[in-house]
Amino acid sequence: MTIELHTLSNGFRVVTEHMPGLASASVGIWVNAGGRHEAEEQNGIAHFLEHMAFKGTDTRTSLQIAEAIEDVGGYINAYTSRETTAYYARVLESDVGLGLDVIADILLNPLFEDHEIETERGVILQEIGQALDTPDDIIFDWLQEVAYPDQPIGRTILGPEERVEKFTRDDLTGFVGTHYGPNQMILAAAGAVDHDALVAQAEKLFGHLPARPRTGLIQPAKFVGGERRESKKLEQVHFALAFEGPDYRDPAIYTAQIYASALGGGMSSRLFQEIREKRGLCYTIFAQAGAYEDTGLTTIYAGTSAEEIEELANITMDEMKRAADDMTAAEVARSRAQMKAGLLMGLESPSNRAERLARLLAIWDRIPTVAETVESIDAVTTGDVRDFAARTAQAGAALTLYGPADAAPSLEALRARLVA
Incomplete structure (x- = not known):
């Protein structure tokens, strides 16, 4: 190609x-x-x-x-x-x-x-x-x-x-x-x-159109964080938590994505196994890492009942804390494999390839090869992921809750549990 x-x-x-x-x-x-x-x-x-x-x-x-x-x-x-x-x-x-x-x-x-x-x-x-x-x-x-x-x-x-x-x-x-x-x-x-x-x-x-001055970003991103809780009579409490992460030019973005995958990226991930499979506290739970030009977010989402939200939120913090101490080489290797497979399988589609061309050219002003991306993924070590998990625990955070959320812990309480 x-x-x-x-x-x-x-x-x-x-x-x-x-x-x-x-x-x-x-x-x-x-x-x-x-x-x-x-x-x-x-x-x-x-x-x-x-x-x-x-x-x-x-x-x-x-x-x-x-x-x-x-x-x-x-x-x-x-x-x-x-x-x-x-x-x-x-x-x-x-x-x-x-x-x-x-x-x-x-x-x-x-x-x-x-x-x-x-x-x-x-x-x-x-x-x-x-x-x-x-x-x-x-x-x-x-x-x-x-x-x-x-x-x-x-x-x-x-x-x-x-x-x-x-x-x-x-x-x-x-x-x-x-x-x-x-x-x-x-x-x-x-x-x-x-x-x-x-x-x-x-x-x-x-070709006939005149070039225009580049306006750039109107306002650089500044992560602030905080909590928003919207009470409503729903079947579930919807729980979304975000931590400030790397932007898409930061090499740490690969570590962030591997961390998010190991934490909550699939059926073998820590959150899925502990919170859904072992305890049956929810149907959906996942973690993901997204990035922009000058900022990024590591996000966790789950939906659960009003009776289970406190336990779910607290265990999520425990799993994040534990990841900084005992994330294993096998988990990191699995997440690297998932990330590479997702990339390579996606590139079998011309739509995904066109999207990739445009996005990478906009970011880098060139097209990094697939081999370069794979090399960056493979370069992430278990120590890198543990260190990232520890930094994330100290990073700025944002919490939103929607539904019968009265029993949900506050962001302050969750942060205290995470760093205790």
């Missing part, structure tokens, strides 16, 4: 990876604009804009956008994260050019018609309502807000209803004008792709 990279004169980057034997490809454009790039009064606009991209252009109606891809058996979608908005399609080899043409059209020529804005506003308000009615979804928004209060990275991606209700066409075009320059975009494609053909098409579609 061959990775090729080309940068147009205006800074627009094209990165591709040809995957022999495939008859299909994934092609998309990743924009360096997400929730973190919004001012407070714009909260939710990056996501609103993602929705509006499919509502019609100068040359295609919203139905024609969908039909153009689906008539050839393809699939088109988009998503918004805190640091990126992505627009992508999965198509057969002969339709890669069509896929890029449709994506370029929705990015460069959106109409933002008033009636469509009102229609999509209603859709997004329903999406917000759905999130509020989904405890194991909304609790992570609250956790982010507690970890990073009064900061762009701490705000919900969907935005609050009162903001979404007021966005106008000028708000949308203003955000595009600031954050959708050619040097703020990456065209990534993987599978049955022709690099030279995509470069030529990109030059035709995007």
